[in-house]
Amino acid sequence: MVAAGSGSRLGAILPKALVELNGTSLVRRCIDGLGAAGVNRVVVTVPDGHQQAFEDALIGASVPVQCVTGGPRRQDSVRLALAALAGEGDEAMVLVHDAARPLVPPGVVLRVVAALLGGAEAVVPTVPVIDSIREGSAMSSVVVDRSRLRAVQTPQGFRLGALSAAHLHVHDTGVEVTDDASVCEALGARVVLVEGHRHSLKITEPVDMLLAGAILAAGGMQ
Numbered sequence: 001m002v003a004a005g006s007g008s009r010l011g012a013i014l015p016k017a018l019v020e021l022n023g024t025s026l027v028r029r030c031i032d033g034l035g036a037a038g039v040n041r042v043v044v045t046v047p048d049g050h051q052q053a054f055e056d057a058l059i060g061a062s063v064p065v066q067c068v069t070g071g072p073r074r075q076d077s078v079r080l081a082l083a084a085l086a087g088e089g090d091e092a093m094v095l096v097h098d099a100a101r102p103l104v105p106p107g108v109v110l111r112v113v114a115a116l117l118g119g120a121e122a123v124v125p126t127v128p129v130i131d132s133i134r135e136g137s138a139m140s141s142v143v144v145d146r147s148r149l150r151a152v153q154t155p156q157g158f159r160l161g162a163l164s165a166a167h168l169h170v171h172d173t174g175v176e177v178t179d180d181a182s183v184c185e186a187l188g189a190r191v192v193l194v195e196g197h198r199h200s201l202k203i204t205e206p207v208d209m210l211l212a213g214a215i216l217a218a219g220g221m222q
Contacts, residue, residue, distance in 0.1 A: 001034075001044045003027050003054070003099035004070030004077045009204055015047050016203065017099035018057055022216050025057045026203060029102035034155070035062035037109035039095065043084045045070035045077035075177055079167040082160065090161025093117075096180045097155035103212055104155065104200045111194040112157040121189040123157035124181045125196035126150035153196040156180050162189065 007016025017027035031042050042065045046054045051067050058065045068084050070077035078096055085094060093116050095109065108125050115123040129149040134141040156179065166183045169175075177183050181191045199215055201208060 001027070001030060001042055001097045001099055002070070002074055002077050002081075004045045004047045004074075005100065006047065010209070011206060014053070015050055017044075017046075018050075018053060019203075019209075021102060021203075021209060021212055026102045027054065027099045028057055028061060030097060030099050030104070031058065031065060032062045033102070033104055033106065034095070034097065034109060037106035038113070039063060039109070041085075041088075042066070043068060043081045044099070045081050073176075075167065075170060075180075075183065078180060078183075079164075079171060082164045082167060085160060086164070088160055090159065090164075092160040093157060094160045094163060095155035095157050096163075098202065100203045101154055101200050102203065103215055104153075105197050108153070108195070108197050108200060109155060112155055115192050115194050116157045116159070120192040121158070121162060122181045122184040122191045124179075124191055124193055125153045125155070125200065126193050127153065127196045127198060127200075150193060151196075152179060152181070153200045153202075154179075158184060162187075 003017035005016045007019060010016050012019050018025050040063055042063055044065060044067050046067050046069060048069050054067050066084060068080055071080055112123045112125060129146045129151055133144040133146050135144050136142055166187045170177055170183050170186055175186055185191060203209060
């Protein structure tokens with residue numbers, strides 16, 4: 001789980017993953033949600049100097065948790081987390097999740113796992129884009145057909161050996177990526193899409209905390 005973000009856009013004075021939503025930190029909500037879906041081990045990448053704070057926040061988590069110091073970029077953090085899982089074996093299923101998505105329903109996780117069990121190389125939960133989209137500059141623009149567009153969510157699923165090799169490849173070649181499916185695509189993997197969920201919103205700005213709180217109040221993921 002990637003949890004090394006600073007949370008500057010959220011206006012937080014502590015790492016975003018430690019910010020509490022209805023009394024529980026975002027990272028703890030993520031881990032308990034993954035545990036409810038059957039995940040049996042979690043490695044969390046944390047900002048340098050904050051390991052003890054994360055370990056304290058995760059006391060009593062529903063699954064065993066290991067905290068490792070993250071890197072300067074998201075892809076560096078994931079590579080370090082994968083190294084901590086090396087003993088699991090190349091065929092182990094691994095889910096890469098962002099601590100900024102604390103309300104992922106168990107059904108989303110189960111769909112990702114089912115696709116992996118069905119032979120998929122890389123699995124991404126998505127939701128349709130509902131806003132009108134325009135591509136262009138300040139001088140001109142054109143409407144983009146949104147019917148083919150999907151917003152990407154996490155957790156994304158892979159086999160451990162394939163994902164580790166792909167991350168080493170982009171590290172060695174200097175390729176910049178924004179998510180782990182793109183990492184695997186760099187080595188030719190085919191990405192399979194499964195149904196995500198609107199509750200799996202990403203906490204980025206203060207308004208996202210308000211929306212997440214409203215989802216919980218309405219009986220969403222507890």
